[in-house]
Amino acid sequence: MTPDRLAALAMFAVLMVSLFWLVRWVRQSLSWRPVWDRFRREPLALAGLAFILLLVSVAILAPLLPLRDPNHGYYELLPLNGRPLPPGATFLLGSDANGRDLLSRTLWGARVSLIIGCLANFSALALGISLGSVAAYFGGWMDMVLMRFTDIMMAFPVVLFSIALIGILYSSGLHGNLLVIAAVIALFYWTAVARIVRAQVLSIKEKEFVEAARALGTHPIRILAKHIFPHLMPIIIVYGTIGIATTITVESILSFIGIGVQPPTADWGVMVNEGVTFMQIAPWLVIVPGLMILLTVLAFNLLGDGLRDALDPRERALFRGAIGGVAAGGGGLAMGQRATLEPGVEVTVPGTFEVEEASG
Amino acid sequence: MKRRPTAWLAVMAAGTILLPACANTTPTGGETPTSGGTLTISFKDDLKTLDPAIGYDTDSWSIERQIYNGLLDYDGFTTNLKADIAEKMPVITNDGKTYTFKIRKGVKFSNGREVTADDFKYSWERMLDPKTNGPMTGGPFWGVLSGSADFFNGKATSISGIKVLDPNTLEVDLDSPNQSFLNIVAMPFGFVVPKEAVAAAGTDFAHKPMGTGPFVLDKWTAGQLIVLKKNPSYFGTKPYLNEVDAQIGVTPEVAILRMQSGQMDLPQPDINIPSAQYVQLSADPKWKNRIVSTPNVDIWYLAMNPNMKPFDKVEVRKAFNYAINKGSQAKILAGRAVINNGIQAPPMPGYVPNYNPLGLDANGQNVQKAKDLLAQAGYGPGKPFPPQTLVYTKSNADADREAAAVQQDLAAIGVTVNLQGLAFSAFLDVTGKPNTTALSYNGWIQDFPDPSDFIDPILTCSAANVTANGSNVAFYCNKTADALADKARGDTNGTERLNLYKQFQDVVAGQDFPWVPMYSTVEANISSTRVHGYHLHPVWPLIVTSIWVTGAAASASAS
Numbered sequence: 011m012t013p014d015r016l017a018a019l020a021m022f023a024v025l026m027v028s029l030f031w032l033v034r035w036v037r038q039s040l041s042w043r044p045v046w047d048r049f050r051r052e053p054l055a056l057a058g059l060a061f062i063l064l065l066v067s068v069a070i071l072a073p074l075l076p077l078r079d080p081n082h083g084y085y086e087l088l089p090l091n092g093r094p095l096p097p098g099a100t101f102l103l104g105s106d107a108n109g110r111d112l113l114s115r116t117l118w119g120a121r122v123s124l125i126i127g128c129l130a131n132f133s134a135l136a137l138g139i140s141l142g143s144v145a146a147y148f149g150g151w152m153d154m155v156l157m158r159f160t161d162i163m164m165a166f167p168v169v170l171f172s173i174a175l176i177g178i179l180y181s182s183g184l185h186g187n188l189l190v191i192a193a194v195i196a197l198f199y200w201t202a203v204a205r206i207v208r209a210q211v212l213s214i215k216e217k218e219f220v221e222a223a224r225a226l227g228t229h230p231i232r233i234l235a236k237h238i239f240p241h242l243m244p245i246i247i248v249y250g251t252i253g254i255a256t257t258i259t260v261e262s263i264l265s266f267i268g269i270g271v272q273p274p275t276a277d278w279g280v281m282v283n284e285g286v287t288f289m290q291i292a293p294w295l296v297i298v299p300g301l302m303i304l305l306t307v308l309a310f311n312l313l314g315d316g317l318r319d320a321l322d323p324r325e326r327a328l329f330r331g332a333i334g335g336v337a338a339g340g341g342g343l344a345m346g347q348r349a350t351l352e353p354g355v356e357v358t359v360p361g362t363f364e365v366e367e368a369s370g
Numbered sequence: 371m372k373r374r375p376t377a378w379l380a381v382m383a384a385g386t387i388l389l390p391a392c393a394n395t396t397p398t399g400g401e402t403p404t405s406g407g408t409l410t411i412s413f414k415d416d417l418k419t420l421d422p423a424i425g426y427d428t429d430s431w432s433i434e435r436q437i438y439n440g441l442l443d444y445d446g447f448t449t450n451l452k453a454d455i456a457e458k459m460p461v462i463t464n465d466g467k468t469y470t471f472k473i474r475k476g477v478k479f480s481n482g483r484e485v486t487a488d489d490f491k492y493s494w495e496r497m498l499d500p501k502t503n504g505p506m507t508g509g510p511f512w513g514v515l516s517g518s519a520d521f522f523n524g525k526a527t528s529i530s531g532i533k534v535l536d537p538n539t540l541e542v543d544l545d546s547p548n549q550s551f552l553n554i555v556a557m558p559f560g561f562v563v564p565k566e567a568v569a570a571a572g573t574d575f576a577h578k579p580m581g582t583g584p585f586v587l588d589k590w591t592a593g594q595l596i597v598l599k600k601n602p603s604y605f606g607t608k609p610y611l612n613e614v615d616a617q618i619g620v621t622p623e624v625a626i627l628r629m630q631s632g633q634m635d636l637p638q639p640d641i642n643i644p645s646a647q648y649v650q651l652s653a654d655p656k657w658k659n660r661i662v663s664t665p666n667v668d669i670w671y672l673a674m675n676p677n678m679k680p681f682d683k684v685e686v687r688k689a690f691n692y693a694i695n696k697g698s699q700a701k702i703l704a705g706r707a708v709i710n711n712g713i714q715a716p717p718m719p720g721y722v723p724n725y726n727p728l729g730l731d732a733n734g735q736n737v738q739k740a741k742d743l744l745a746q747a748g749y750g751p752g753k754p755f756p757p758q759t760l761v762y763t764k765s766n767a768d769a770d771r772e773a774a775a776v777q778q779d780l781a782a783i784g785v786t787v788n789l790q791g792l793a794f795s796a797f798l799d800v801t802g803k804p805n806t807t808a809l810s811y812n813g814w815i816q817d818f819p820d821p822s823d824f825i826d827p828i829l830t831c832s833a834a835n836v837t838a839n840g841s842n843v844a845f846y847c848n849k850t851a852d853a854l855a856d857k858a859r860g861d862t863n864g865t866e867r868l869n870l871y872k873q874f875q876d877v878v879a880g881q882d883f884p885w886v887p888m889y890s891t892v893e894a895n896i897s898s899t900r901v902h903g904y905h906l907h908p909v910w911p912l913i914v915t916s917i918w919v920t921g922a923a924a925s926a927s928a929s
Contacts, residue, residue, distance in 0.1 A: 083778055085698035092701035093649045107646070107702070108771055274774050287623070287646040287767065291653075 015073045022070045029063075048320040055316020058309040065306060069120040077114040080276040084109040094292040104294045106284060108274075115276040116298055122188065122277040123306065126270075127258035129192035130199060134257070135250055137196065138203025139242065143234050145204070146211035157208065164201045169263060171198070176269040186272030195260050203249055207242060214241050244321040252314035255307040262303050278303050403903065407919040408613040411636040411912075412625040416593045416618050419576035422561035423497035423504040428640035431558055432912040433616065436598055438561035438581030439606075441471050441490065441540075442552060449717075449819040449908045451552050454606075455485060455562060455582065457538075459552075466547035466862060471540045477605045479564040480586045487540040491532045493562045495521070498529065504559070510827070511554045511817070516543040547860035549867065553818035556909075584609045584915050594618055610903075610918035623647060626896065630657070635898045635919065640911035643894050644767050645704040651896060652704075663894035664906045665708065667715045667816035669824065670699075672760075672776065672886040673801075673844040678808040680747075680756055687883035688728075689743035693783045696734030696888045698775045702768050707889040709734045712875050713824060715890040717908065720821035720871040727880035734888070740783045749784070757786040762811035763797035773811055802840040812843050819908060821871045825855050829878060846884035851877040 036042045049055060068075070078084070087100055088109045097104040103112040145156035172194050176185050184190050214220065215238065223233050264270030265279025273280050278299040285295030413432075419425045422434050443454035453459055457472040477485040498515075500507050500522060508522055516531030531543040544551060554560070567580035579587050584606065585598035596616040600609055620628070625637030626647050637643075643651065643661070651657040674681040674690060681687055700707040708716055711734060712725040730736055749755045758780075762773045770791060777787045787809075792800065801810045817823050827833050831852045833842035851874055858870035879887055897904045903916040 083698065083775060085695065085701055085775065088701050090701065091649050091652070091705035092645065092703070108774065109701075273770060287644065291646060291650045 012073075018070055018073045022067065025066065025070065045320045049316060052316035052319060054312045055320075058312030058316065061305060061309040062313060065120050065309075066124065068117050069124050072118050072121060075117065077117060078111040080110065080114040080118040081274050082110065084111070094288055094295060096292070097294055103298055104292065106281075106295050107288055107292070112281075112294065112298055115281060116278070116302055118276040119278045119281060119299065120302070120306075122271055122275060123258050123261060123279075123303075126188055126192045126195070126261045127254045129189070130195035130257040130261070131250065131253040133192065133196035134199035134253065135203055135246060137200035139207050139239075139246065141200070142204035142207030143211045143238060143242070146208040147215055147230065147234055147238070153208075156204075160201045160204050163198065166198070168198045168260065169267070172264055173267075173269055176264075185269065186275075188271070191261060191264065191270050192257075195257050195264070199253065199257060199260070203253070206245060206249070210242060210245060211238055214238050244318075248314050248318045248321065251310055251317055255310035255314070258303070258310070259307055403610050403918040404920060405610045405918070406612050407610075408615055409611050409635050409901070409914065409917060409919055410615045410617060410633075412617045412620040412622075412628075412634060412638050414619070414621050414638060414641070417596065420579040420587065420590075421504075421576040422558045422563065422579075422581075423493075423502050423506070424576060425558060426505040428911040431910065432640050433596065433598070434558050434561065434579075435583070435910050435912065436585040436614065436914050437579050437583045437587060438558070438563070439477075439583055440556055440558070440560040440562065441473075442556040442560075444556065444907070444909055447905050447907050447913070451556055460542075464543075466549075466860065467544045469542045469544075469551065470535075471542070473538045473540065474605070475538065477582055478603050479567070479582055480580055480601050480603060481564060481567065482603065483564060483566075485562055485582060486537040487534040488537070489562050489564065490540050491528075491534050492565050494532055494560065495529055496563070496568070497559050498522070500524075506559050511557070512559070514544045514546065514548045514551065514554075516545050547862070549858075549860060549862065550818060550820040550822050553820050553823075557818060585614060588613075607915065609915045611914060614914055626651070629896065629898050632898065635901050636904065636912075637896060639895060642706065642891070643896055645702065645706075648704045648706065648894055652894075657896065660899065661894055661896050662904065662906055663706070663892055664908075665716045666891045666893045667717050667819060667908065668813055669710060669713060669715050669890055670707075670811075670813045670888050671713075672888065673807075673810050673812050674884060674886070675805060675808050675843075675845050676882070676884055677805050677845055681808055683747045684883060685743045685747035689740045689747065689783065690780070691728060691883050691886050692730065692736045692740035692743065693779050693785075694734065694776060694886050694888060695779050697732065698779070699772055699888055702771045702775060703889075703891060706892040706894055708892065710887050710890045712879050712887055713829070713885070714821055714871070714875060715816070715824070718816070718819060718821055718824065720868045720875075722872060722875070725875070725879070727876065735779075737782060744783060744785075755785045757788060758809050759788045759790050760809050760811060761790045761792065761797065761800060761807050763794045764791040765794040765797075769811075776811065798839070801843045802836075803838055804834070804836065804840065804845055807843070810843055814841075816909070821868065822855070822859060825871065825874055826859070829874075829884070830855050844884035846878075846882065848877060848882055851882075 036046045084105065085108070087105070088095065088107075092107055094107045095101055095105040095109075097112075101111050101113065103116065105112060106115070141156050141160070145153040175194055175197075176190075179185050179190060211234075220233060220237055223237050228237075261270055262277075262279035262282070265277050266283045268283065271277035271280050273284065281299035282296055282303075285292070285299070289296050411432075413429055415429065417425075417429050417433060418427065419430055420434055420437065422438055425431060425434055439454050441454060441456040442451050442459075444450065445452040451459070453474070455474055455477050457474045460469040460471045462469055471487075471490075473485065473487050473490070475484075479485060494512075496502055497504055498506055498512055498518065498521065506512050509518065512518060513522075515529055517526060517529045518531065520526035521529045531545075533541040533543070535541055548554075561581060563575070564580055567578070568575050571578040577590055582601075582605065584601055584604045586601045587596070588599040589595065589597040595618060598614040598616075600612050617625075617634070620634075620638075622638045622641050623644055625634050626643065628634035629637050642648075648661075652661060672690065672694065674687050676682060676684075676687065696709040700709060709732075710716075710725075711727065711730060712722060714721040716723075728736070728739075744750075744755060760773055760776060762769055764770065770789075773789045773791065777789055780787045797810075801807045801812070814824065814828055817827075827841045829842060829844075829846055829851070831847035831849065833840065834845045834847045836842075854870050854874045854877070858867050858874070861867040861870065878884065893906060895904075895906060900919045900921045902918050902920065905913065905916060907913045
């Protein structure tokens with residue numbers, strides 16, 4: 011067994027075990043149990059979750075699956091005029107014009123998209139949460155500077171700026187590097203997170219338990235980390251999920267226009283790009299990777315939506331349909347922290363009381 | 371043609387093979403030509419110039435050919451030369467070193483003035499003048515003219531080898547006999563231009579051209595549209611068309627879509643139909659009969675620089691010759707390529723059909739031999755082959771895929787190759803500098819249909835002995851082979867000359883291996899159902915004079 015196969019197997023095992031323990035813990039936790047119960051009744055979210063789990067498993071296990079080499083061109087199987095083979099016995103999903111197996115490329119492409127999507131998303135979250143909460147908590151000139159910087163970053167058109175940035179990186183040979191692409195996407199995406207986190211922290215920091223902590227002389231960083239951060243969990247969970255949909259979309263766009271992942275690496279955006287010229291004679295070259303992008307983004311959005319509803323039933327009742335996403339800002343929030351100093355934590359349906367306080 | 375990125379066109383030289391599946395003529399159904407109407411064609415990029423002293427690309431030549439004439443031209447759609455502004459073919463004396471041209475009477479520039487021998491002396495000296503700064507300055511092709519060296523280095527103000535004996539007689543003296551001189555005269559660089567129009571245009575003759583041709587430039591809106599109108603004072607057979615509109619900024623793909631919806635007559639004439647669309651159109655009963663195709667006079671090859679490690683070992687270069695699957699390359703080009711193991715293109719005199727000195731299989735491969743040779747050269751598990759970079763130009767749609775297939779073939783013999791795709795101008799810079807690029811993917815397309823054009827500029831020592839802008843990209847130099855080329859250049863015995871060129875090919879493709887020759891392409895173009903009499907020419911990218919159109923005007927363009 012080769013090292014990459016072993017690594018794949020190990021990763022898969024770790025994923026399965028941690029999933030098992032996560033579900034177990036959630037079901038036993040007093041404060042999370044209701045969320046779990048509500049989530050279980052969201053069929054669309056469950057479907058999204060199932061698709062994502064399947065996709066992640068396939069992506070991790072790709073080296074172990076009986077697939078052709080995604081980057082090898084089986085020219086000998088193509089007709090003399092090089093016409094791509096349609097889906098059939100030779101290639102289940104057809105081949106591209108280089109005689110490469112579309113099924114294999116699609117599944118290996120899931121790896122690239124998920125890695126970049128998750129990396130970009132988590133870095134954006136980390137950056138957005140730190141800057142957003144620091145700005146809100148300390149206020150004053152720091153808030154001013156950080157938020158104007160955020161505004162400036164938001165004002166840049168993402169794609170155009172990425173083109174410029176990657177153009178600069180081109181000469182250094184760093185273009186096409188997965189980490190670099192993830193970093194470029196994160197560089198833009200964190201701004202949205204920062205704004206929402208700031209709005210959240212602004213309301214939380216006025217709470218009595220924060221004031222109490224401050225009165226005890228707790229270090230501000232500790233207050234942020236121990237007392238405020240747990241209240242941000244719902245946002246982080248929801249944004250962490252829906253954000254992946256966004257980052258995967260941006261990654262596919264960048265790769266499609268040729269500045270993201272570089273050919274011949276199997277990546278959905280790259281595959282759509284390569285397939286476009288052959289669209290009239292081999293539509294599957296565009297349909298298959300395009301559908302994968304669509305389904306993946308949809309799945310993450312459905313899951314994110316379901317999680318938001320589960321985390322905050324009140325908001326669902328109030329806002330469902332009126333507002334897509336979680337952008338409701340200062341309203342609904344919160345549950346989950348296993349009480350340090352906060353008053354009223356004994357509430358077993360977390361979230362509701364926070365909403366009442368925030369809106370009251 | 372210099373190293374052009376996109377496949378060019380060319381038919382057969384007289385008496386050589388024509389692929390049976392190819393037709394270079396649109397079926398006309400025996401209709402009678404009708405006069406009038408407008409032909410709409412397209413170009414992806416704006417033309418660089420319409421000054422025949424400057425233009426050295428197929429886009430410019432497509433239009434220049436309609437505006438100007440030279441002393442000689444190709445007869446119909448063959449590679450045989452005939453007199454054009456010359457009254458008849460020149461008289462050659464002095465052991466092939468003196469050519470005497472008689473100028474036809476009554477040939478007029480479109481301003482009405484008659485062409486004389488002085489105009490040719492002026493036009494040629496202008497074209498070669500370092501101040502004009504054209505591609506022929508300094509000696510390519512025309513350096514054979516007596517006195518040109520003094521003219522280039524400023525010692526003389528005119529070229530002594532170009533003499534006007536009387537207004538209708540031009541004498542040209544060469545330093546040494548050159549069998550391809552008449553082909554050189556027929557190139558667009560030999561076109562005649564009126565002195566007064568050049569002076570009136572100031573520095574912008576490129577955009578205000580004037581010649582003797584069947585059409586005159588009516589309008590050129592930069593980046594949008596070029597309009598040619600019929601020249602009423604043209605001395606030859608008048609064209610059928612009243613007008614040619616060239617839409618600029620239209621990619622070949624879009625041009626073909628426009629043609630299918632009736633808005634375009636002739637999608638970019640000097641570029642092959644993009645592969646994906648070729649596969650589609652050639653299977654479409656409505657369009658497959660509108661495709662005209664013919665073998666190109668070109669050769670596509672990997673150049674390996676024998677002066678650079680690890681290609682200094684002949685075993686390595688030979689191993690690469692066994693490694694490349696040329697059949698894959700042909701499939702990438704939608705089957706429009708003929709596997710070629712030599713250095714001459716199929717339609718060229720001197721081409722040896724089925725040339726195969728290494729005994730390669732049908733795909734041009736023998737992978738086991740390649741591995742054996744690398745082992746002989748000392749590479750193996752203990753000493754892996756150093757990673758190489760393959761430099762190629764991204765300027766045509768299939769280039770990335772072609773380079774990737776080469777990468778895959780070389781990986782199969784244990785050679786790691788990184789791909790470096792460059793824009794065409796950057797590619798020319800990098801590959802033209804001596805001993806800078808070890809491995810590159812190149813194409814060579816004819817300037818004129820003579821085998822010397824596939825040897826002198828790309829495989830001789832003098833072509834390797836440059837400081838920049840070289841076209842011998844392998845920087846290959848073998849004195850023995852050079853002697854063969856020198857001998858052949860002025861050889862008046864046709865059979866013996868071709869034999870010398872065949873010997874040259876044996877040295878390059880059977881002994882020294884500076885190249886991996888891969889394939890020669892087949893040109894395929896398409897026209898709308900309005901177009902009649904459209905043929906592919908062996909040398910010119912576009913001939914408009916044989917075309918007539920029927921039915922409603924195609925274009926929705928502003929004209």
